[in-house]
Structures are given as C-alpha cells and as structure tokens.
Amino acid sequence: xxxxxxxxxxxxxxxxxxxxxxxxxGLFFHIVICSCCRxxxxxxxxxxxxxxxxxxxxxxxxxxxxxxxxxxxxxKKDS
Amino acid sequence: MKKNHASAxxxxxxxxxxxxxxxxxxxxxxxxxxHSIMLAVSRAIVGEAFAxxxxxxxxxxxxxxxxxxxxxxxxxxxxxxITSNGAKTRLRRESRQLSLxxxxxxxxxxxxxxxxxxxxxxxxxxxDTPEALLENDQLRQVIEHSYQQLPANQRAVLTMxxxxxxxxxxxxxxxxxxxxxxRVLLHRARTALHHSIDKYRES
Numbered sequence: 517x518x519x520x521x522x523x524x525x526x527x528x529x530x531x532x533x534x535x536x537x538x539x540x541x542g543l544f545f546h547i548v549i550c551s552c553c554r555x556x557x558x559x560x561x562x563x564x565x566x567x568x569x570x571x572x573x574x575x576x577x578x579x580x581x582x583x584x585x586x587x588x589x590x591x592k593k594d595s
Numbered sequence: 596m597k598k599n600h601a602s603a604x605x606x607x608x609x610x611x612x613x614x615x616x617x618x619x620x621x622x623x624x625x626x627x628x629x630h631s632i633m634l635a636v637s638r639a640i641v642g643e644a645f646a647x648x649x650x651x652x653x654x655x656x657x658x659x660x661x662x663x664x665x666x667x668x669x670x671x672x673x674x675x676x677i678t679s680n681g682a683k684t685r686l687r688r689e690s691r692q693l694s695l696x697x698x699x700x701x702x703x704x705x706x707x708x709x710x711x712x713x714x715x716x717x718x719x720x721x722x723d724t725p726e727a728l729l730e731n732d733q734l735r736q737v738i739e740h741s742y743q744q745l746p747a748n749q750r751a752v753l754t755m756x757x758x759x760x761x762x763x764x765x766x767x768x769x770x771x772x773x774x775x776x777x778r779v780l781l782h783r784a785r786t787a788l789h790h791s792i793d794k795y796r797e798s
Contacts, residue, residue, distance in 0.1 A: 519711030524702045528782035552717040559720055563789040564757055566725035570735055571758050572742035573631040574638070574750065578647075580630065583654070584622035591658045592617050 518546040523553040527560045607670055615662055626654075629671055632754055633678045639751035639770055640682035641689070646747075649685050653678040672765065675755075679769045702786070720796065734795055741791035749784035752777050757785070 523543055529535050530543050547553045613621035633653060637646040657677050664673060708714055722728045729735055742750060751770055755761040761769075767777050 519707070520713040521707045521711035524707075524786075525782075528785055529778060532778075534778065552713045555717040555719040559717070559793065560785060560789055562720055562722070562725070562728060563785055563792055566728050566792065567738060567742075567753070567785075567788055568758055569725040569729065570738045572739045574634045574754075575743055576631060576634055576647075578630060580626050581623060583630070584619070584626040587626070587654055587658050588617055588619055588622040590655060591614065591622075591661070 518542040520546075520550060520553055520556075523547060523550075523556060527557060531557070531561060531564075608666065611661065611664060611666075611670065614658075625670070629674050630654075632671070632759060633674055635747070635751040635754050636675050636678045636769060637682045638747035640679060641686045643747065645685050645689065646682075649682045650678060653681045656681070671759070672761075672769075675769050679771070683771060702790070728792070734792065737791050737795045738788060741788050745784050745787055748772075749780045749787070752780040753784035753788075756781055 518539075523530070523546060526535060526539070526543060530540065533540070535543070547557060610621055610624070614625065630650065633650045634646060637649040637653070641649055653674065657674055660677075664670070668676070706713060706715065720728065742753075745753070748770070752766060752772075755766045755769070756763065763774060763777060766772070767774055770777065772780070
C-alpha cells in the first residue's frame, strides 16, 4: 500500500517512468484517490517546465569575451 | 542527446570550421553557450576550489584538439567529456571524496503523519504554463537563487537533464555517477526548487 510520503519520494521516477511496474501501478492508484498527491505531481511537473524556461546558469566569475579571445589567440598560435 | 537534427549537425560543422579558422564571433559563441555547463560538470566532480582551473584546462585541450574532432558526438557532449576527464584526474590527484549523504528528505517528515499520509492539503497551482507562473518577475529570482543554493552535483544533473536534454546514461557517464544516484540527485534538485516556488506562492 503506497502513501503520500512514497509519492513525494518517488515523484521524479514516477514522472520519468523509471519504476518497476508494481510500484508504478501502486503509486498510480494512490494518486487516483488522493487529491493532495495529484496536486503535488502537477506542481512537480510545473516546476520542471518552469525551470526549463528560466534556465538558471552557474555563477561564473569569467569575462566571456576575454576568455574567447584568449582561446582564439591560442588556436592561431597552434595552427 | 535527445535532439539530434540534421540541421543542427550542419550548423555545428559550420561552427567548428569557423573555430578552426579563428573566427572571433564563433569563439565568443561557444564560450557563452558552453562555459556555464562545463563549470557545472567540473564543480559537481571536483568541487568549487578547482573547478575554474579544470574548465580553463578543458577549454585549452579542446581548442588544441578541435582540428581532430570527428563529430561522433555533439560539440557540447565532447566538451563535457573533456571537462569530466580533467575533473576526474584532478579529483584523483586531490583525493577528495564527495558524498551523496547530506541528510536529505523529499519533504520534511513533519508534513506526513505516522501512516505516511499528508497532514495538510496540497492545492494545485492555478496556472497552466510556466509563462503564467513566471508572470511575477520575483519568482524568476526565487528560482535562480534556489538553484544557486543547490549542491553542485544536483545543479549539474538538473541542468543536463531538465534544461539541456541529455540522456541519463550520458549524464552518468560524464559525471561518473550510478544511475540510481543520478536519479536521486535529480529528484532532490527538483524538490528543492519546487519547495522554493511553493513557499513563494504561499507568501
């Protein structure tokens, strides 16, 4: 018998379809009868899509132009 | 990669040719596009202290090896493998160990009763699209901030899987993770970001 806590722990694997069949079916039936878990799964799905839109990047203390120029100079030296 | 269209491969061949020719705009493009994800991979493997150095060395190795690039993978995947190899070598040298065990829980235990049921109701977010959710600009900042707070290995897996569309096997290969560990890291990252969005929406 699967509970809300199991859904919270397996939400990503559930959404990716990466679970053994028995567990997937068990979670599915729990989600069908539990509105909280339906909402939770919807929120995780929205989170994934939203992060994909925001696309946060690593904090980097690098001058992109300067690095590009250094690499270009290096490539010319090597060729 | 999930997406591998013929046009993308042609574009990439042109890009590589321009890099070999020494085209300044091409160099700026690749650094802008790929430096961040290379840094994510490096930080995930070797940690903050040596990450910048590893990426710098990876760029130099890549530029030197570029004329021999055979295009068996995308340029991005190739760059990430060079970064990953450099980071792993550095890690061995520094003998540092990274641990997955940071006392993580999907959600605080206090949200569930002793039977594992939720104590409080969860209500669906009343928005259908990310754009609607992001109507408030502050939420974007909340997500950015929450992302920066994630451990480096979670940021790397999340970036590669949810933003860049890498296959899980490729991620495991590049980051030297088992499939189950990579999935745990992905879920932890998603859960942390979900938590920050949910908290913001409640406030």
